[in-house]
Amino acid sequence: MIEVLARRTAGLVLAALGAVVPVVAYTRLDAWDAELAGRADPSSTGLVDMLVGGIGIWGIIGTGLWWHRHRTTMWAIWTRWAAFPGLSLAVFTCLSIASRRNSPIALAIGAGLTAACWGLSEAVRFVMTRPVTDGLIASRLEIPFRVRGLKARLCVRHDRLVLDSLGSRRKRSRDAVAVPWQALRSIELVDVEQETVCRVLVFSGLPEANTREFDVTAGPALHILGTARELLVPVTNEVGRAVLRAVEARSAGVEVDEGELTEDEWRRRSGVRRTNALTHLQRRAGVHYRTDYRPYRLIPVAGFLLMPLFALSGMTLSLVTGSKNWQEQFYVVDGAVNPWNVAILATASIGFLYVLYRLVVKSFLSFMQGQDYIEAYPEPPARAKTGTVPRSGKRKKR
Structure with missing residues (x-):
């Protein structure tokens, strides 16, 4: 689609600018430092050598962007990582000039450069996710939405609805809960008449999942019912209608899987070993308790x-x-x-x-x-349950 291609092209251009601008700024700052010190040659490493020398880093960033080609919320993070090598050198040079050459303007340049790189990463996030058009909904790109009164974030992906940031805005992947389309029974915009508490289950590595709670204040909210979980997510009316429109379009034609799994089949799909099958080192490391674990080894x-x-x-x-x-x-x-x-x-x-x-x-x-x-599916299906969200308010039509 032309719109998706335009969004990705704009995002890649902004990410490239975020990577190149700090490197160019560093070479100019190094030349300025040499001029203040009275040196003829600012540095033996030129701009081309620095860009070529960072090809390994650019390869990693490019791989990350390809891996998250549908996860638009990750593009801003990869843009910041792309800017980090050049920005760290530039900021260090600014601090050096300010301290050794008694030039406070260098601090302003470093702060401005940092703000510019951060602004470019936010611009990447904006062009990839806003505005929410029919073309964006018809694509496979992730669409994030703000949640009213919470630090959590609701994301409509191409194959599922995800509520993340229940634990931390800094680590979005921690305690993420999802409802894939084949497990989605219903989603409705409801009116919550009084403040209530929503309880969600997250993976623990044990036969029973952990419980996380968050407050749902009075007002509009999305009531999401799946085969293994139930969510009540506070949103604004505008966000709620946009989410419903995106979910309806992306889940169209997907049949709900009502079949019950055995515990052995659940473990085969999840790759989780039984607790009594873990080694002593696995128990001590506790990696099977974490929902945000990644095999960095x-x-x-x-x-x-x-x-x-x-x-x-x-x-x-x-x-x-x-x-x-x-x-x-x-x-x-x-x-x-x-x-x-x-x-x-x-x-x-x-x-x-x-x-x-x-x-x-x-x-x-x-x-x-x-x-x-x-x-x-945070726990074996024999123990999975819904009904964790108390009924509140009158439901509206979709």
Whole structure:
């Protein structure tokens, strides 16, 4: 769709600006520092070398944006990570100039640059999620909505409705609860006549899920009923109508799965082991209690397996750019490479990429599927229950 392509293009342009602007600012600040110090050469590392040197970081950021290509709320976070390397260097240079050269204006420049990078990340969030048009609803992009009077956030994804930030705005993934379309029985905009409490179940790793509570003040609210959970989410009338419109469009044609699962099947889908099957180290680590756990131990494994490809890429870039520093680092002598080194690195890259897929990528994808599942089904179905939300107020028509 043209609208989705335009939103993603605008988001990528703003994210690229957030990454490049601090790097350019750093080179200018370094030149200014050299001028104040009376040095002829500001730095041996130029703008091109810095951008090429950060290709590994740009690759990670690009991978993150691709992985979250539908999760628009994550684009602002990746934009901030993209800006962080250059921004940290620029701010450090500003602090150095202010302290050593007695130039307070450098502090204002650093603060302004930080605000500009933050503003670009917020601009990415805006162009990806607002306004909520028919084209956006028809796409697979995530649509976030504010929740009235709470720090939580309600997100309409392409396959589910998610309420996150129950624990912290800083860690959005903590205590996230979801209702996928195949588990959605009904969603209605209701009037809550008096303040009440909504209780939701979150995964605990034990036979019984943990309970989280939040206050629902009087006013409009969305009453969401699923096969494994029930939610009462306070919203404004405008947000409630927009959510209903998005949910109706995205859940159209999806049949509700009324079949009951066995506990063994629940554990197979979630990937959760029985408590008495956990090892002593697993019990001490407590990772099976966390709904926001991620297997970060896979990162150093992935980094090691990508080393041959990184070396081969660096060798190629050193030849293309003609950078003497890069050629020294990647053993390119006088603009020529040893064919045997290229053959060995190419063979190792292919083999290591296969191992990377089997040990890291496949394991991570399987883990994330289990995480998505337990957000919707926090405990074995034999113990799953609804009715945690007291009835209040009169229901309105959809």
